[in-house]
Amino acid sequence: MEKSFSQIKELLISKGLKVTHQRIVIYHMLFNSLDHPTAELLFDKLKINNPSISLGTVYKTLDTFVQTGLAEKVLSETGSYRYDANLNSHHHIYFTDTKEIVDFYDSELQELIITFFKKKSIPNLKIKDFKLQIHGEKVDTAENQIN
Amino acid sequence: MEKSFSQIKELLISKGLKVTHQRIVIYHMLFNSLDHPTAELLFDKLKINNPSISLGTVYKTLDTFVQTGLAEKVLSETGSYRYDANLNSHHHIYFTDTKEIVDFYDSELQELIITFFKKKSIPNLKIKDFKLQIHGEKVDTAENQIN
């Protein structure tokens, strides 16, 4: 799952982007983050090994990634943009208490929904993608039913 | 579907909130907006009939509504919060081209998903709610299949 710098280079080239050190490390950090970080959070982590990197560059680069389809913005209620380089179709669990956003995927559920929309289409809409946001609370027990 | 001012008063009282003119008109305007407006958009519309209303009050009031469960924030990619007073469980269609966010509800789909989660629960999660975001483009033809 981890991507090497040379794989990331290939990826950038394949999108017609210049290969810069900043793009490589930003992509690498984002791709290996499971927590859908904000630009600021990425910047803080990147600074440690790349002291000269600037927050503006992180913003610009993330925007470039979104434009070229290397990453997506994750809708968030926290007042800042969050990003995701996992482009496999997947859903998000929003933990209302901890504000974590965690990936979720289930092929059966996926099939269920796709089958539904194949059967019942929505007027004037060409569906490109759908995402389920599952909102809930962390519980330590096995008591995790839907209410 | 439309709510009268006296119905809105009752609603505010039922939530333990003081009944102010601002709260009534903000709720009324939000409840009758189908487009999931931002605070600023509501403010602009409200100003016409309530010239002394302030943007800060709109923000504070919307926040109060969210806290008391009279409204919800709608996740958005546009850089500002959008709000919704339709609290019936429903989903959202995001038109990527026009940036519109339109409500969607289908009881069959609802059942499908609920049934799925009843059968297959997610570790450490107590599901409170789920929302499907359907992303797509406006089309004028009947060609609206999922791809």
Place this chain on the structure above:
DNA sequence: TTTAATGCAAAATCTTTGCAAAATT
């Protein structure tokens, strides 16, 4: 009356922009 909400403006937060310097092709 007492308590809470409003309006206003200033502050805080988050993101974008402009441009010279640096890096990539």
Place this chain on the structure above:
DNA sequence: AATTTTGCAAAGATTTTGCATTAAA
């Protein structure tokens, strides 16, 4: 060498905050 990207700081956009005034209970 030509072009794009970066870093920086300033500007822009959005939201929150503090506090005196006003309104509600």
